[in-house]
Amino acid sequence: MDTKTIEIIKSTVPVLESKGEEITIAFYKHMLGTNPELKNVFNQTNQKRLTQPRALAQMVLQAAKHIDHLEALLPSVKLVAEKHRSLGIKPEQYPIVGENLLWAIKHVLKDAATDEIIQAWAEAYGQIADVFISIENGLRDEVMEKGGWEDFAPFKVSDIKQESSIIKSFYLKPESGQPLPLHQPGQYISVRVRIPGSEYFQIRQYSLSDVPNEDYLRISVKREEGGDQYPEGLVSNYLHDQIKPGDTLEVSAPAGEFTLQSSERPIVFISAGIGQTPLMSMTKKVIKENPKRHITWIHSAKDADKLAFKEELTKLKEKAPQLKIHIALSQDTNKYEDIKRYGRIDSEWLEKLIESKDADFYFCGPTTFMSQIYNILIGWNVPESQINYEFFGPKGDLAIKD
Incomplete structure (x- = not known):
């Protein structure tokens, strides 16, 4: 892109900050109305809850802010590309998205969306789409090379x-x-x-x-x-x-970037509800391949009836004494003997359980829970490189806003 196009895109940042969500809501409504076959791909619950439009609005805003160095967005692009590959998104669908996104910008901004602005965003979208297509094609090739399958x-x-x-x-x-x-x-x-x-x-x-x-x-x-x-x-x-x-x-075929990092530091897993699931796979893998590595797993559930994997957790503790499991329940049901706390996970309790903050932290659960854990860890000055988490659904922002 030339300097003029970049300047035009950057000039739209203020309006995207105030109107971005309105634009993406209009975009999805129009696109799915005129191309109903895409309802086979897009999660309609995420549309109704507005999580998908909000996530897209943030990505468009960040693209505008970083249009002169889009490489800064590559980590986020890779996460979305993994989801796209898993959903079966095809290169030929990107022009449909672009056409409807430009329509939505014009529809919401009306006369403020000049021909110059629309043309600049058309050029920017083309380049961004090419990046997504290239990464997703690479992911598909990688899956096939490893013995996986397409779609x-x-x-x-x-x-x-x-x-x-x-x-x-x-x-x-x-x-x-x-x-x-x-x-x-x-x-x-x-x-x-x-x-x-x-x-x-x-x-x-x-x-x-x-x-x-x-x-x-x-x-x-x-x-x-x-x-x-x-x-x-x-x-x-x-x-x-x-x-x-x-x-x-x-x-x-399996996808995702929320995976174990190469490290010998102690591991701290923190989960709530169904957030247990990816951590179960991680825990078993660590115990199998590095039985001496210290693992602390802190999990919260509503009550003992909703606590999953009771038998597996018991067997894992028997097999791996370096695994310490701490369970917190919101309600006292007295049906599971290994309960360490009744009430929510908080900073004070975490500090009592975690032997060293120089650890690799992995957490998963509802967004409000993850935001709490993320901000506790940031408050402890844990490096971002040692903080790993997974969203169930479109990626959000966990940081507390000033």
């Missing part, structure tokens, strides 16, 4: 285990009978289903909850309560109520 493949549900009152584990084996490429602990897969009575496919992403192996993939799914306004339980309830051993599910 979705049929997997047989070989077993289902009730892990808690609201969580079930689904063991998935490829119908091809071929050995699976080993995924990285902490990664996720996309599951695509067509629910009876629904016109479109529904795709949801679930963390892999067991140690990598060549035989099966395991996801552990929380039944979401949902409701008429935000039907987030559409797929999870379908899996819980309708899917039985022997059924087939369509599954993408």
Whole structure:
């Protein structure tokens, strides 16, 4: 891009800060209205909750701010590209997105969106789209080179285990009978289903909850309560109520950047609710490959009935004395003997449990919980390079705003 185009893009930063979310809401509504086939890809719950438009608004804003050095956005781009590859986003869909994004800018800003501004953003979008397409093509090639598969493949549900009152584990084996490429602990897969009575496919992403192996993939799914306004339980309830051993599910190859980093520092896992799932895979991997590495796992659940993996946690502690598990429950049900605290995880309790702050921290759970943990760690001056976390859904911002 030339200097003039860059200046024009940067001049739109103030309006994107005030109108960005309005633009992206209009964008999704218009695009999905004129291209309804894309409803097979985009999570409609995220649309209704506005999490997807908000995430896109932040990415567009950051692109405008860093238009003269887009390489600063590469970590965020890689995260989104991983999700796109897992969802089956295709290069030919990018022009559709660009056309509708420019329409939304003009629709919201009206006369303020001059031809000059629209032309500058068209050029900028073209370059940004090329970056995404290049990275996603590379990810697809990498998956295939490692013995994976493109888009979705049929997997047989070989077993289902009730892990808690609201969580079930689904063991998935490829119908091809071929050995699976080993995924990285902490990664996720996309599951695509067509629910009876629904016109479109529904795709949801679930963390892999067991140690990598060549035989099966395991996801552990929380039944979401949902409701008429935000039907987030559409797929999870379908899996819980309708899917039985022997059924087939369509599954993408594993994806994701929330993986174990190369280090010998102690590990601290912190989770809440279904945030246990990626950390289960990580814990088993560390114990298997580095049995002397110290692990502290601090987990919060609403009550003992909703605490998953009780048997596995007990066996892991017996197998690995260097693993210390601390459970906090919001409600006192007296049904699980290993409860260390009744109430929420807070900074004071964490400090009592964590032997050294020079550790690698991994955490996952609801966004409000992760924001709390992130800001505690930043307050302790833990380096960003030692802080790792996973969003369930579109990526957000965990930092407390002044």
